[in-house]
Amino acid sequence: MSNPMQTHGAPSWIQHQGSDPAAARKFYETVLDWHVNDMPMGDGSSYPAIVVGDTPVGGFYPQPAEEGAWTVYITVDNVDVRFKKAVDAGATPVTEPTSMPGVGRMATIRDPQGGSLALITYESQQ
Template identity: 30%
Template sequence: MTYTMLEKAGKNVCALYQMPDVMQQQGQVPYWLSYVSVEDIDASTQKVATLGGAVLQEPCDVMESGRMSLIQDPTGAVFALWQPKQHIGADLVNEFGTFCWNELQTKDLETATQFYSGLFGWQTRTTKNALGGEYVEFLRGEHSGAGMIEIQADWGDVPPNWVVYFTVENCNATLEKAKALGGRVDMDPIELEDVGRFAIVQDPQGAYFTVIEMAGNAS
């Protein structure tokens, strides 16, 4: 399997690989896979079932880079656990054109909260989102590491999933560029006070991601 690292300024940003044939045959659409770093992947993976989740792939070595396992939470969202060796993850984040945020979209906030709090020791803080519903932040100590939002009926057939955000200098310009490259805008920009302006994009192969122009960026 060919594994391609994407870089910016000579630093690892994210990666791509060919979806296995068996997943394509099952009708799995392309998606961005989010990883959570853990100290002991065997212990964390064993804990998943006791919290109501499922282990889709047992821990395995990824050469000398680290060890990974594939997990499905009790609400259906899939993510990976990663115990780093030589590769800790993205070297460059929170800069234009790089990863800046993870967000869980789920149909059961309470069940998801119990699972992730139990697995990683995360705390939560709840506020209102741009649509008037609840927005849950996952905290590790005082650090806000990810968010969670409830899937709404008017979203259509959206399964529980982890969404990745990439920060951009200009949201509108990025959307135009995405369309010119064969992608499409799935959700037009929404303004979040004191946060920024974000939109959902689908790449030419069908994978969804979010771009966000942080508040204070020059447009």
Template identity: 30%
Template sequence: MITTDLTPGAPCWLDLGAPDVPATAAFYGAVLGWAYEPMEMEGAGEDMEGGMFRKDGKVVAGLGKLTEEGARSAWMIYYRVTDADATSQAVERAGGTVRVPTRDLDEWGRMAQYSDPLGGQFAVWQPGQDAGFELADQPGSLSWTELYTSDAAAAKKFYGAVFGWEYSDMAMPGGGGTYTLITPAGVAPEARMQGGLMEVGKEVLALANGRPYWHPVFAVTDCDAAVAAVAGNGGTVQMGPEDAEGVGRLAVCLDPSDADFVVLAPTQS
């Protein structure tokens, strides 16, 4: 499970670059019940170029204007590290690329963004005063992270070298291949599985022009209601809703700018 305990190698933040910040804020407000809190940015125009999403008063994610030329709107997932500079070196040793060099964000912390050897993008956060999100694994917050990749073995090798992640494989139902569960280094798997990765075909990777990509899974109380809200607010549903044994009821969705995410109503234990 994803928590806010700052375990190294675990997800601690996520943000979204969108072409239309107000419209995107309204969409996620309708689907996940998030309240958008714009940040005052000099020259940003009506202070609407970036801000925070809150759920029940707690920060769950960030939102900003998509400014990178040629980039698609997509969620960026950040993993907690103790030394962002050392992580950048580990990324390059393992064959990855530093997209955004380590950057200090005043007293709040340090960040960097990378691509894995196959093109999957991810980021890291070295906390200062800001630990990351304040709510996880609850309705309306991040509950899982997932990588779709063209080469699962290569992905496991790369991320294992960078973060020390530990893996366990399970067979997908109906002969659908292998799903790899991810746990931070040195943590009991049954307590802290935080995500998964799976090898998929070109048709799945078409969303990112053939490159691997990470996406977030958000917990909801009612998957069908969340899907109806997606469709009713300009988004689309790629798959589902459907029941996954032992996991819950889920659907793969796109927001109006085609940023992908999953909604999951987990099975009650």
């Protein structure tokens, strides 16, 4: 099986945002029997990562957000190029391309039908 974090077009990560990240984490640990490990980040903070087997597949954004949502990250070969193509094709920019040290480069769009997703190029691809 190919690695979704290195395969252009593959969904590679899910992230929950909501008003109470700790409560969301507990809910999904209980309901889905997920294991959530605190993954150290480059800036000294930690990120609650959802681990299935031995593989991190997503996490819980540690900062509260007004509305709860899941974001799907799609691996792309070049975030800046794909973001521009999406906007040129009618997408609304949600977050401009930005680099996250230790992770990669990412951006979020809303397609013309209202669906949103994140584009990501992992550091391991660069």
